Amino acid sequence: MNYPEYKQPLNYGQVGTDILAWWKQNGIFEKSVSTREGKPTFVFYEGPPSANGAPGIHHVMARTVKDIFCRYQTLLGKQVNRKGGWDTHGLPIELQVEKELGITKEDIGKKISIEEYNQRCRETVMRFKAQWDDLTEKMGYWVDLDDPYITFEPEYIESCWALLKKLYDKGLLYKGYTIQPYSPAAGTGLSSHELNQPGTYRDVKDTTIVAQFKVKRDEKSEQLFSNVQLDEVPLAELYGDGAAEPDVYILAWTTTPWTLPANTGLAVGKNIPYVLVSTFNPYTHAPIRVVLAEALVGKYFSEKGKDASFADFKPGDKVLPWRIENTFKGSDLIGINYQRLFGQDKGFPAFEGEENGFRVINGDFVTTEDGTGIVHISPTFGADDFRAAQLAGVPALLVADDEGKLGPVVDRTGRYVAQMGEFGGRWVKNYDGHDDSGSDYKTLDESIAIRMKGDGTAFKVEKYEHTYPHCWRTDKPVLYYPLDSWFIKTTAVKDRLIELNKTINWQPESTGTGRFGNWLENLVDWNLSRSRYWGTPLPIWRTQDGSEEICIGSIAELSAEIDKAVAAEVMTHNPIKSGEMTDLHRPYVDDVFLVSPSGQPMYRETDLIDVWFDSGAMPYAQWHYPLENKAQFEKNFPADFIAEGVDQTRGWFFTLHALAVMLEDSVAYKNVMANGLVLDKNGNKMSKRLGNAIDPFATINQFGPDATRWYMIANAQPWDNLKFDLNGITEVQRRFFGTLFNTYSFYALYANLDGFQAREFDRISYSDLTELDRWILSKLQSLIVEVRGYYDGYDPTKAARAIQDFVTDQLSNWHVRLSRRRFWKGELTADKRAAYETLQECLVVVAQLMAPIAPFFAEWLYKNMTDGMREEAVAKNTPLAPESVHLTLLVEADEARIDKALEERMELAQRISSLTHSLRKKSVLKVRQPLQRILVPVFNETTREQVGKMEDLICAEVNVKHVEFLDDTSGVLVKSVKPNFKRLGQQYGAKLKAVGARIQQMTPEEISTLEKTGQLAVEIDGEAYTLAPDDVEIRTQDLPGWLVATDGPLTVALDVTLTDELRQEGVARELVNRLQNLRKDSGLEVQDKIQVTLGHQPELEAAVQSFGSYIREEVQALALNFAPDLTGGSVLEFDEYTVPVQLEVANG
């Protein structure tokens, strides 16, 4: 047997297992790299996963994408090294350890030492490595698992240090502060993760204030004082005689009144409309004018008070009279100065830069959803505030502490500092748990509100319920508070980041230009600091006062510095030299003290660095570069290709890019694919909690890795979210893999029967092939071009769909179906050889094309198809010499064999066949009943010629004797016209409707005139038009007296006349069919010869009389006789009668 045969259905899981074992045994992955030694490289970076949890089905998705392009490039002959990696640091690991130990961060250093804690993290982080490795293998992801980079290893950390020092030396590493969520009661900053804990956001009732900020009258603000409206109505008329001109205030709302004394700016939206309103202060009843967003006027002023009499207003009236005086845009207000709410005159401190504060600035976050459309800015207590103020050059209110160090007006315990006048020492919120139950107890917010009411600077004070984040540990409200951090000055290279990003090929493009591009446009400095324990320590040592510092770039450098410290008696000995310190993590680095040039001791900054730095540093650190392996690094930088989930856009994709630009002035990757999420079949996120997570192992086990991968890739484009439905895999398995398997089985069955073995040489020459063979080979070449194009363009979905359509629609359902007789009939003729060779070529090429996506099945198919050819191939070193499809070179399309005309006329044949089948169906004539002819109307020679060439094929497929053509001259065609709107629209524009209607009314005579003379004069609405043939599409509508079917311009008519001969042939074919069934039911092999005896039946006898030899040949009968007295045996059932039959296997 030349070709292995398999039982139906094929066990795809088993194919995966078997091929995997074979790969391992023969080191195929290693060979796929080593056999490409010296060839051009394709550089791929593995984004390191974290092995502290079990892998999920979405990892199969992401890794399939990676694998596809690495395998494809290998097929192109490139060398693709794939170094694996593990991400080992970070918060999720710490949290997991804390959960398992039942501790919190506060217990670290108390209940458990940092050393023990980090040891636990180190053990935990690789806990699921075995499962990950198992999945990697089973899903067929080829990556080097033996020599991965691991981010917690000293060499890796040392590389990170070296890179940090490079940045430090370039002046790109600095210490500053940002506004972060902070828990005063716990004395610690909170990560966004901690803020996202369930229950942190709670509804609270706070005192809120709409504050009035008094505008300073100057050039900028003059527009608020003198304008048309006000001039028209004398003041006296409004407020009574002798009234002074009212002050103008800007209104701003806050839910945190305690931040008002720290206000230094007001933000407006540039394009938001604002109004100036005359009214009274509801508490002091003083006449005032206020500025607020037009959209929010209704929130503060009732309809009743609109344009009401000001003179009649009396203190105590509920309804405030008001009138709009003027409108402005936000941009008009920017730059206006106002008076500080709690100024030095009221006993509050002066501060640096004060002269630049108390201005109206732009804030792109300002909305008119709530408040007044103007946002009070206190740069030390809000992230937006901080940014907007920084952009506008508005200072923060900072005061000096006892040591002269500047800080915000709230200390780290949550109290106002002493300088804060009458409020000095007050708690911002109740962080110390003091008794606040007394009836005369006032919160700070309330005290401030009372004071402001008295000052006439409060426009509205009310309790308001809103959601506010709380510390998950202390249950106290979070403060947004300035905290020290180390930053990488990414903003310094912003333009270069943007410029180089434009050279990166993003798939999909919108992620690169949109999500990533916008992120770069709005770049802020990269906050590196993390106040944690398990991570890469920041290698910076500082003196107590921060005046001297050093950034360490290697272990050797650290050791040398320690020596200096030992000499200065800051350290007793050098733990690196003594071998005590082999790990660069905390706490060991914290126990290292260095000495500054001026002799001061230096302590390490206790921060760890952002884990994203770890992964972004992998192009360098995976080779322990820049400390060694320069050549290795340069050979593998930048990457040709990376792929991860779209959620990595601001994670790994960014850190890779940022570091590459800052360190190498280069992109880190040339092509990048951002794949979407894997959701459950209803479009919900998968989660273990909801129980809708798919187990990747069970899935691969059940369906095999190939169907799983194929489904994921073919169903939706990788960058779209995938609604993962196991039924989809079943469908892929049945429709695609099932069909492909059947096609192979079909080939194997008959090739083995014939003892046929395909060879690379000694094949039927191309020119001797039939149209059908040349057609599928032409389609195959077109497919190669198409699929290569899709892979080259990083579009695996289209590649998969093209392969799938070729296999199911073209190869299986047309070529093989029409070729079946060629395979099962008679001796191994040249035509039969041609059929085998054609199918063989198609299957081998399909195996290659599908190999990147379905590596196991492709291997199975390739080996089954070519193992018998291997020996000769190896001897002659031909393309089929490699033992594995993954070691081959992807076939190039032979463009000379692409015959577009042939492809077109085959499509015509397919459509004509389909139409004929549908006609048979309508007249209830089964395909087994031969018919005399079909009629095809043709309007031009080309169509006639094309269909003519396909006549035999069409006849065979639809079982008719002839295809006849009907041309125009016959005069029997009834035609119809359809307006060509595209052309008409361009020509007639608005007149198109009338012209179109007129065309649809064209008479047969007019159609004929248009066709013959090439033009037609018509009158529409009294105007004369001349129609050209291109203006319409002419098609056959009907053939009177015939049964017709149409498909666009194509029409087919079927001759349903039955002659005696046709009838007899029909009976003969029925008989063949019944006998074939009987053969099959009797369990005969395809090659068994038989002897048949039939009972007496006139119609059958007549049919046998005329078509005996045909019948005998079809059913492989040596004899076919009638016996009038035949009894027993089987019975053949025909439409109208039954006949006894005896079937014997003939000997010999």
Added chain:
RNA sequence: GGGCUUGUAGCUCAGGUGGUUAGAGCGCUACACUGAUAAUGUAGAGGUCCGUGGUUCGAGUCCACGCAGGCCCA
């Protein structure tokens, strides 16, 4: 709240540069076929192309504003 993204048949998806009758596969119904048979063929049912406005002779397609889902960021 912002950025990006998706929305077309029961389900999964196609639908260059606008062209009047919006397609495919699966599923469903009916019939046929039965030496690829857990396959195949033919026919049928199934659509406010998320909504509203606009541009246009003409919008699934272009524009604006919304709605819903998703991701990231505040």
